[in-house]
Amino acid sequence: MAWQDPRLAVTRPKAELGEFQLASSVDLKEYLIAPDPSNARLTRAVTGVDHNGEVSQISVVEERPLTIYLNGQEIVTAMTIGDYPEYLALGFLRNQRMLSDDDVITGVDYDDDLEVVVVRTEVETSHEEKLKKKTRTSGCAVGTVFGDMMEGLEEVQLPATPVKTSWLYTLASKINRTPSLYLEAGAIHGSVLCHQDRPLVYMEDVGRHNAVDKIAGWMVSERAPAADKIMYTTGRLTSEMVIKTAMMGIPVLASRSGFTAWGVEIAREVGLTLIGRMRGQRFVCLSGEERLERDVDPSTVAVEDKKHRRKSAG
Numbered sequence: 311m312a313w314q315d316p317r318l319a320v321t322r323p324k325a326e327l328g329e330f331q332l333a334s335s336v337d338l339k340e341y342l343i344a345p346d347p348s349n350a351r352l353t354r355a356v357t358g359v360d361h362n363g364e365v366s367q368i369s370v371v372e373e374r375p376l377t378i379y380l381n382g383q384e385i386v387t388a389m390t391i392g393d394y395p396e397y398l399a400l401g402f403l404r405n406q407r408m409l410s411d412d413d414v415i416t417g418v419d420y421d422d423d424l425e426v427v428v429v430r431t432e433v434e435t436s437h438e439e440k441l442k443k444k445t446r447t448s449g450c451a452v453g454t455v456f457g458d459m460m461e462g463l464e465e466v467q468l469p470a471t472p473v474k475t476s477w478l479y480t481l482a483s484k485i486n487r488t489p490s491l492y493l494e495a496g497a498i499h500g501s502v503l504c505h506q507d508r509p510l511v512y513m514e515d516v517g518r519h520n521a522v523d524k525i526a527g528w529m530v531s532e533r534a535p536a537a538d539k540i541m542y543t544t545g546r547l548t549s550e551m552v553i554k555t556a557m558m559g560i561p562v563l564a565s566r567s568g569f570t571a572w573g574v575e576i577a578r579e580v581g582l583t584l585i586g587r588m589r590g591q592r593f594v595c596l597s598g599e600e601r602l603e604r605d606v607d608p609s610t611v612a613v614e615d616k617k618h619r620r621k622s623a624g
Contacts, residue, residue, distance in 0.1 A: 371516060
């Protein structure tokens, strides 16, 4: 199957669940790619028995294997929800530094029956040595990093991009109210590429590393600049998340969740603005605080409704 740009134009009606108000179709028009919780291929109805012994039916997220090839070489088989396989393959290879900015990509072909993506480049590649060294990361669904995780970080020079706190509050509100697979079925992470206070590309997957790789693949295919972007994630700010974001050239990483010590240390070393525990009026900045422009009084920001906290995946 030839590669086609799978951008979505998502419009969903406004819905209210008590005080929890989902995003309107007007809000969702800001996205270039938004989650599609109505996609029947991404979830499955499963019957179980609850704590009262009553039979109930719930929606659960699907997992599918996706094998990624670079030219004629098999690289990895990843477990994924199965959307945007071309972006996932491109982003994974880019974040593993198996694709460089100089590589000319001649094709990205996905076979749905075989669950295989083949990325082809103009110049043949060979990564046997890198494939021998594999690191299991702390991410959900167990991410895999080939070679030295820190390789290339010493060359990273992130721009000192200013960040307005009003952008952070607006992004948190918009993203948190966006209809998503997490709100539909749980057991999933989301990552969002943003520009100032506008969310652009919202990807979800069983592992946060997959969601980020899909964003990286979109950026590669669209030749999107990174210096003015913000990466938002629902998951923990681990070393892997910091390294991926920095290697993508994105200067700001924000999350609803907390930090790991190594993640903070690496962020400080590469000059990444790192912001976590973003809930309602609150957040904590552990790296790059000097770039924050505090242009809004936190006391004027609405307190987060309890139903919003469903997106605070750990």
